[in-house]
Amino acid sequence: MLDFVFQNSTRVIFGKTALEMLGGEIAHYGRILLVYGGGSVKKSGLYQAVNEILRKNDCDVYELGGVEPNPRVTTVRRGIELCRQFRVDFVLAVGGGSVIDCAKAVAAGARTTHDVWDLFTGKAKINDAIPLGCILTHAAAGSETSKSSVVTNEELTSKRSIYGGEGSELIRCKFAICNPEYTYTLSREQTAYGIADMMAHIFERYLSLPNDVQSSDFLSEGLLRAIIHNARILQQNPKDYSARANIMWASTVAHNGLLGMGKEQDWMCHRLEHGLSAVYDIAHGAGLAIISPKWMKYVYKTQVDRFAQYARTVFGITGKSPSETALQGIVATRDFFREIGNPTELADVGLDDTAIPAIINHAEKYGAGSFMKIDKKEMFDILKIRI
Numbered sequence: 088m089l090d091f092v093f094q095n096s097t098r099v100i101f102g103k104t105a106l107e108m109l110g111g112e113i114a115h116y117g118r119i120l121l122v123y124g125g126g127s128v129k130k131s132g133l134y135q136a137v138n139e140i141l142r143k144n145d146c147d148v149y150e151l152g153g154v155e156p157n158p159r160v161t162t163v164r165r166g167i168e169l170c171r172q173f174r175v176d177f178v179l180a181v182g183g184g185s186v187i188d189c190a191k192a193v194a195a196g197a198r199t200t201h202d203v204w205d206l207f208t209g210k211a212k213i214n215d216a217i218p219l220g221c222i223l224t225h226a227a228a229g230s231e232t233s234k235s236s237v238v239t240n241e242e243l244t245s246k247r248s249i250y251g252g253e254g255s256e257l258i259r260c261k262f263a264i265c266n267p268e269y270t271y272t273l274s275r276e277q278t279a280y281g282i283a284d285m286m287a288h289i290f291e292r293y294l295s296l297p298n299d300v301q302s303s304d305f306l307s308e309g310l311l312r313a314i315i316h317n318a319r320i321l322q323q324n325p326k327d328y329s330a331r332a333n334i335m336w337a338s339t340v341a342h343n344g345l346l347g348m349g350k351e352q353d354w355m356c357h358r359l360e361h362g363l364s365a366v367y368d369i370a371h372g373a374g375l376a377i378i379s380p381k382w383m384k385y386v387y388k389t390q391v392d393r394f395a396q397y398a399r400t401v402f403g404i405t406g407k408s409p410s411e412t413a414l415q416g417i418v419a420t421r422d423f424f425r426e427i428g429n430p431t432e433l434a435d436v437g438l439d440d441t442a443i444p445a446i447i448n449h450a451e452k453y454g455a456g457s458f459m460k461i462d463k464k465e466m467f468d469i470l471k472i473r474i
Contacts, residue, residue: 088300088349095343097232098262101336105264109140112220112262116177119146120170120217122190123181124154128224131272137181137222149173151193154182157364157371158189160204160240166193167203170217178219180260184228184284184371187221191236191258192249194219204240207247213254220262224269226335227281227372229288229342231263239365244449246365248357265339267331278325278334279428280372282318285338286311287375291354292347294383295457298393300349307346308400310337315401318427353457356382359466362450369436376429377436378469380421385469387413389458421474433470443470 100108113119119141128134141148151166169175170193180190196203198215205211223231230236234255239246249255273281293307314337320330340346359382360374387394388410395409398416406412421431430436433443447466455461461469 088297088302089351091348093344093348094256095232095259095345096256097260097343099232099265099339100262101265101332103266103268105266106136106140106222109137109222109264110144112264113141113146113177113179114144116218117146118173118175118177119148120151120166120173120175120178120190120193121148121181122151122154122166122178122186122193124152124156124183124186127272128181131224131269133181133222133224133269137179141179147173149175151189154186154189155239156185157239157246157368158185158192158237160192160207160238163189163192163196163203163238166190167196170194170197175217178217180219180221181224182221183223183225183281184230187223187230187260188228188236188238190219190221191216191230192238193217195236195249195254195258207238207240207249213249213257216254216257218261219258220264221260222264222269223266223335225273225277225281226267226270226331226338227284229285229338229340231260231265232339232343234259234344235342237361237371244365246361246449247451248361263339265335267328267335270331270335271326273325275322275325275428276370278318278321279424280370280376281338282314282334282372282427283376283379283424283429284372285334285341286314287356287372287379288341289346290379290383291357292350292352294390294393294397295351295353297350298390303346303348303350308397310340310346311401313337315423318423322427351457353455355455355461358451358455359446359469362446362448365449366445367436367438367442373430373436376424377431377433380417380424380431380474381469381472383417383420384414384472384474385465386459387417393458418474431474440471443467446470
């Protein structure tokens with residue numbers, strides 16, 4: 088087990104009555120920037136409910152709406168200008184991971200003299216940020232308790248994670264209000280993309296060295312089983328509260344830092360997916376559903392026993408050999424993604440192998456890989472592989 092420091096200061100307020108605690112959480116702030124995406128928060132009535140609470144607490148509310156599914160740096164810059172113009176002292180995100188990631192970038196960008204994109208390229212670090220919180224409406228990215236943010240620069244066709252070092256703790260939400268009922272209106276596809284996203288967050292940690300971190304690895308295996316179990320329930324009843332609650336909590340735990348303690352972590356699938364969605368603007372979870380099983384098949388021979396353990400523990404597969412068991416587990420992963428409504432090939436999102444060079448050229452360039460270090464040629468081979 089590697090040395091580590093674990094810290095997560097986000098206050099998670101979970102359940103059907105969670106929104107009732109919003110007033111107490113924002114009581115000490117006067118000027119709020121409300122960040123949200125499309126029209127769904129207004130159609131559901133959540134937008135109106137939040138505004139009513141903010142008004143009752145005498146907050147001045149400014150709005151940044153229309154945040155994209157892959158948030159744009161131009162939208163972030165609009166939010167930064169609002170914060171500076173109105174001297175905003177708290178940023179409140181109402182939405183899924185994209186909205187929360189945008190809010191994080193706004194919070195950090197408003198307190199730096201650099202252009203906000205410099206925080207994503209490593210030219211600058213986070214030294215200060217406006218405090219922020221969130222009301223979660225989509226179980227997927229885990230951004231509600233993570234210290235990361237991913238933003239797309241549409242001019243450069245580049246999608247990057249924020250580079251903040253220890254300063255990244257400053258963009259961790261002060262609180263996260265998580266009511267599983269807010270996910271009832273998600274489509275089958277949105278639910279599927281979210282499940283692929285949270286499972287990929289677990290894979291990046293679990294399928295990495297060293298192999299002696301049972302405390303983290305067994306947690307990962309149990310969480311994957313819980314996700315698969317409840318995802319299948321949602322296929323039959325999208326408004327099953329217990330299943331929605333388990334999925335929402337799983338998405339939070341998958342990316343709050345806990346499962347990676349003592350591990351190298353990998354993140355190669357995310358590097359590739361950032362190239363895919365930067366160029367072709369597909370949903371992040373959909374891209375991960377395509378790439379993760381392909382990466383598994385490409386690297387599994389370097390750690391056959393680990394992939395066989397995954398197949399046995401998560402899917403209950405026992406083949407004639409560790410290699411056969413491992414391969415069957417990879418196929419089962421691909422099949423599960425398909426079962427719940429995810430794409431698993433580039434063709435499923437209207438692309439073919441001619442799209443691969445652009446994906447690779449725009450994938451994040453900094454290093455990734457634990458079981459295997461992946462170069463450009465190997466990226467190409469991963470994306471071409473068939474399962």
